[in-house]
Amino acid sequence: MNEQLKAILEALIFISQEPLTLEKIKEALGEVPEDELQECLKSLIEGYSAVHHGIQIIQSGGGYLFTTKPEHDQWVRKLLQIEKKSKLSSAALETLSIIAYHQPITQAEISAIRGVDSTYCIKTLLQKKLIKIVGRKKAPGNPLVYRTSEKFLQYFGLNSLEDLPKEEEIAKILDEEKQSVS
Amino acid sequence: MNEQLKAILEALIFISQEPLTLEKIKEALGEVPEDELQECLKSLIEGYSAVHHGIQIIQSGGGYLFTTKPEHDQWVRKLLQIEKKSKLSSAALETLSIIAYHQPITQAEISAIRGVDSTYCIKTLLQKKLIKIVGRKKAPGNPLVYRTSEKFLQYFGLNSLEDLPKEEEIAKILDEEKQSVS
């Protein structure tokens, strides 16, 4: 293990304002053997996952990032004198899930899946920058087309859209639910 | 050693913008035996002073705080430069939006719309190749005339400039907010 590289990576992840991507690491450090880099990152993450640490490195939005651990939320809030952070409304979350799975998608398509007009939710999500307009659909009326944003991934602590449950996983969850109901 | 207290302290020092003082710690955590607190802090500081760490806890201004280690300064600075460069500042974005909607346009016209000198922003955008110079205006001083580039379209996932959201559409999305304010 290249201890010095590991230390530098720790410093870089610590200092970065955004989740630190591999590209940026490479840009900053120049030539580093890929396997050595991966090894150090893995070891760093593992080290911080130990119980005696109050901070942790998570992968979010395609990069590495230090955060405090969820179990210390109350102490952090007490220190910073901040109220509990509020969640998205269920309507907004529903709209967002549909966009996540069906992107790029139009307002009409979202509303059709939900069975409810979703203009207001879309507006809210745009303002929170969790989704973005990415163009227009070649269809009558040329409606605007939406996608989830970078911030979407970061907000939910997802590394990429790949982290969303796959079709099979969802089917499995549904199966389990069915069994537990009957 | 109270491992949990140590973890919480780590989280608090990490998240605090000011050097974290003992008073602040006690305020957040309530009653904690002084010697236990001191023991945890000492152990934390010692732990991070090891060579394999890229960050450390220092005592400054009567409090504790995390910093990167001086020996990694060059990498840290390099990264911060990269991060600064890769960000589109809000000023640059503002300028870009004006160019997108008013092209072809000159620097003076952009500055007039923004009410701020925009030469630097234009330079940034030119460097990022999001805009291009397309000639000169037949006007006193023959100022340069700018347009958005191909890369601009790619960056925002647009097929053509026709795809830019229309003013009415944006107004509609933002409409409700305006109403609730008034």
Place this chain on the structure above:
Amino acid sequence: MEQELQEPVERQLAEESWSGSSDGYQVKLEIFEGPLDLLLYLIRKKKIDIHDIPIAVITRDYLEYLEKKDRINLDREAEFLLIAALLIYIKSQMLLPREQEAAESDDPRQILVDRLLEYQKVKIACNFLREKEEDQLMRWRRTFLPPIARPEEAELLEVSLFDLAETFFLLMKKREKENLRIIKGKDVSVEEKMKEMIDYLEANGSMDFLEYFSAQETLEEALVSFFCLLELVKNHLVIAIQEQLFQTIRVWLRKARSHHQHGHSHE
């Protein structure tokens, strides 16, 4: 991360909908995200197989819910009614005598089943995202730079006259190569140009060296502007700054210049 991530309007609606319920377990319409949510709830409550919905039963339950509501938003009501209409339509289709054993795909319920299945997936995704959200909302990330490794303020290098001149002449050389056409016979006075530049700086705050000079109509005019700038720099009326090496040079008026400028214009 940011606060105010929940729309207060919607939350209020949801809260109101719980109030004043006479019938113990009865929940009112607003707590359902929409008609499909309500349908799914009914199907689950009755432990019905989604692929084989007893349409008559479900339609009755669904309509019962609609009737029990005391007040719902008209827009939302329309959406609930739309699905009610679909249910009734399907029911009527089911009652029609069939000429032959209908193929599976002819099942009039299929359209509803497809929508429910899709909606069910959305609900699962929602649960997943909600869990992730809860975890993330309790994690705190730093939103400031720690003090020691503070980045230097944008590295501003004050440009020497030499730098200024070199940049300019390189630029001019380039322009000559570009077959600059020189319009003769236009006299540009130094005073006029200097006034023009100061006016420009006063109006715009600063100017981009390269752009300003390359925007000059003639070489002569460009040269005059250049000497004006040298003059202004020499007299400490303006300051020329290069933000980073090899980048453009920006010119600013110096603060507390008014006195100088006054004196200057009287020369």
